[in-house]
Amino acid sequence: MLTRRNLLLTAAAATASVAVAGPTAQAALPQVNMEALIKAAQIDPRRADTAITTGSRDSVLQVERALQARGLLAATYVDGHFGTSTISAYAAYQRSLGYSGLDATGLPGLTSLRLLGDQRYMVTLPLSPGSTVAYRGVTVNTRTRAMLLEAERLLGRQLTLTQGSYTSGNSSSAGTHDGGGALDISVTDLSTTYRTTVVGRLRRVGFAAWLRTPSQGDWPYHIHAIALADTDQSAAAQHQAGDYYLGLNGLANRAADDGPVVTPKLTWEEYQRTS
Template structure:
């Protein structure tokens, strides 16, 4: 008997008779939805319990199982909840790849997630912040600019950016602007009603946004965090998570004082 591959079948020769047998394909790898994983990585560490982010469990489990296989996460934490232990484990994995600083914050990036999944899972709904650029005289990334442009279009007005992204070292910002996805917007000349409208519109396109006030210890301005920007600093990640949990993004974790909207990411807004 001789066996050889013939296209998608095996040709089995038994004496003078030839029989074709189908080749059984290897099982397809499961898919981890990056949008769901990154959302959970922002929200779950801020929860007071081990509740799961809706729609993220299966994808987070794939990530946690891979981290467990690398002896970076205890099996007891492989539960679909992307809590602080999973964040720490993912940060350790990023460091093992040679990443440092904000690139090893524990928030999954596209390249590290795809590398983690090799042979275990594929990655769908990938996220990328894009290149850094200057918009309205402020530094930000491509994704953040696109979000601002859309908010400006909806409002029919142009923003004045008082602080952009990637600006470490500002003690008044508590580290939120150290990475990408965060901008401060001037409210000079805006009425109270317009300020609220601007915050609402920023939220509608995927920002966690709040009006900061002197009562909170700030000069009046709007602080906006681009949800699920994979360049977010840890402090900004926490603000995005707190926003989903109905909080104000400040150290006191008080109730959200902004206009109520359906909370979405930029990608979800574009699909709506």
């Protein structure tokens, strides 16, 4: 005979069964690691070959298959390499959602990535640039601000910002500051040695950073930094991030990196997990 206690136990068991079934069903879908995917989307278009970024193959394949299913990517490019064809296909998908400008560069954002994967895959290790804020006279997003503050904590001093993110019209910047994750830092009060130290600390927390000199372009001495894996990056900033991973200087001449060696090259999220 079912007593009140037995009824309660039966109901509890049923509830637990439903609770387990939900995540189990969700886990049955393939996973797309967004951190690995974005890293590949920055690096692979800058490669001279079709090599696959370590740890990204399965995630890239899931996205490429979803793009192919929508008729946006030819089967020959469904190969785990997030190259220029995949970038173009993803940008076309973003435009099909009504996105434009920074939201349709081909670099996946969390919303579009989840929509593309509906019933196909689940997104793990999601990335977000956060909200846009005014900070020390420039505009940045909250992720970039947090990265800067951590670099300053490591340095034990505050840096002077001369240019932020989400700005346009500066011809000398070649579009790198049009989107998120970009900073220029004054070095006028820093010694030559300390300038290198600052670049090193910025790199340590997840920036692609370089000391820029007047001999390289139409600009004064300054430090230029791009936050790796910032999904609001302009196309130009994406290229600089990819070049940094590949050991290049982030300039049009694509010469060897002239900054301090920091290994491994971590994103902000990776830094937070390991520090």
